[in-house]
Amino acid sequence: MSHYVVTGGAGFIGSAIVRGLLRDGARRVVVIDNLLTGHESNLEEVRACVEFERADIREYEAIAPLIRGAAVVFHEAAIPSVPRSIDDPAPSHEVNIDGTFNVLRAAREGQAGRVVYAASSSAYGDTEVLPKVESMAPRPKSPYALQKLVGEYYCNVFSGVYGLEAVALRYFNVYGPRQDPTSPYSGVLSVFMKAILERRSPTIFGDGEQSRDFTFVEDVVELNLRAARAKNVSGKVYNGGNGGRITLNEAWALLQRFEDVEIRAKYAAPRPGDVRHSQADTAAAVRDLGHDPRFSFEEGMRRTLEWYRGQ
Ligand code: UD2
Numbered sequence: 666m667s668h669y670v671v672t673g674g675a676g677f678i679g680s681a682i683v684r685g686l687l688r689d690g691a692r693r694v695v696v697i698d699n700l701l702t703g704h705e706s707n708l709e710e711v712r713a714c715v716e717f718e719r720a721d722i723r724e725y726e727a728i729a730p731l732i733r734g735a736a737v738v739f740h741e742a743a744i745p746s747v748p749r750s751i752d753d754p755a756p757s758h759e760v761n762i763d764g765t766f767n768v769l770r771a772a773r774e775g776q777a778g779r780v781v782y783a784a785s786s787s788a789y790g791d792t793e794v795l796p797k798v799e800s801m802a803p804r805p806k807s808p809y810a811l812q813k814l815v816g817e818y819y820c821n822v823f824s825g826v827y828g829l830e831a832v833a834l835r836y837f838n839v840y841g842p843r844q845d846p847t848s849p850y851s852g853v854l855s856v857f858m859k860a861i862l863e864r865r866s867p868t869i870f871g872d873g874e875q876s877r878d879f880t881f882v883e884d885v886v887e888l889n890l891r892a893a894r895a896k897n898v899s900g901k902v903y904n905g906g907n908g909g910r911i912t913l914n915e916a917w918a919l920l921q922r923f924e925d926v927e928i929r930a931k932y933a934a935p936r937p938g939d940v941r942h943s944q945a946d947t948a949a950a951v952r953d954l955g956h957d958p959r960f961s962f963e964e965g966m967r968r969t970l971e972w973y974r975g976q
Contacts, residue, residue: 672722673741676707687714694715699722700719702744707843718731747938758808761815762812772829779899781889786838787810788817799904799949821900835906836906840880854966854969858969871935874913897953903956
């Protein structure tokens with residue numbers, strides 16, 4: 666029986682894709698994760714329904730047999746974070762570039778049906794125009810942004826040269842339940858959630874007027890499932906955003922409103938490598954993949970906050 670593989674399947678986004686696959690009726694789901702940033706507990710109630718393999722995508726021989734013959738490989742394993750890639754570039758380079766190469770090579774040699782690759786909106790860098798369209802020239806500003814872009818190019822080359830079906834989805838600041846708020850490199854909304862529930866001030870890097878197209882994780886799951894089925898998309902790159910744009914100050918204000926509290930944020934120097942504004946043009950993903958984001962920022966934030974409250 667042909668199977669699905671989710672690399673990074675014990676991570677925040679990967680585990681949500683695992684759940685999406687199971688909801689969709691997938692019979693065999695193989696999770697590859699080295700548990701560096703993922704947690705087996707992210708799989709909790711679905712743990713018995715999946716094959717969990719603790720393996721590292723930097724080790725080709727370890728992952729090749731797991732990927733062989735897969736119907737679709739959702740490649741989510743990565744060392745995320747712009748500042749982490751600046752502080753410690755070698756591990757993120759090895760995982761994000763060498764690891765991605767290994768996954769593509771294993772998919773090609775093992776005749777997998779398709780790879781759906783988790784790319785990043787960071788590839789755009791600072792553009793003069795918003796929203797950001799796939800046809801714009803990439804301008805990566807950090808090692809992380811460059812690494813994720815190289816992964817896209819590798820998908821395109823494997824598609825063109827070897828005929829591997831590979832499609833890249835540029836995620837735009839995904840948030841939602843299970844995003845780990847405990848690392849210094851955690852996504853900003855998970856940090857905000859923890860701060861508001863503990864009635865503490867978060868630290869905002871810069872003036873807080875930078876903006877992001879925050880995308881609820883369930884919309885990203887749905888997009889992945891659609892990208893796995895879509896026709897004539899191999900070698901292509903699509904924005905996986907919402908199409909909106911929210912500043913950090915607005916996001917923090919919303920959480921204060923939800924909780925009916927007034928807590929001023931602290932402000933610190935801007936982070937090196939930070940992009941100022943980010944917003945997706947979703948037209949191509951809507952047209953070719955049937956992308957249909959359903960969660961407004963308020964709705965996604967409400968659901969996410971309730972999840973953190975329950976922890
Ligand atoms: C980038 C990508 C995103 C994804 C992610 C993975 C962009 C626009 N987005 O997210 O798509 O690939 O990398 O890591 O490049 N901040 C604070 N306080 C905090 C933490 C962060 O103010 O405690 C700021 C940070 O300086 C930035 C914003 O919040 O301006 C978002 O930071 P982030 O780390 O959540 O995500 P970002 O945009 O680097």
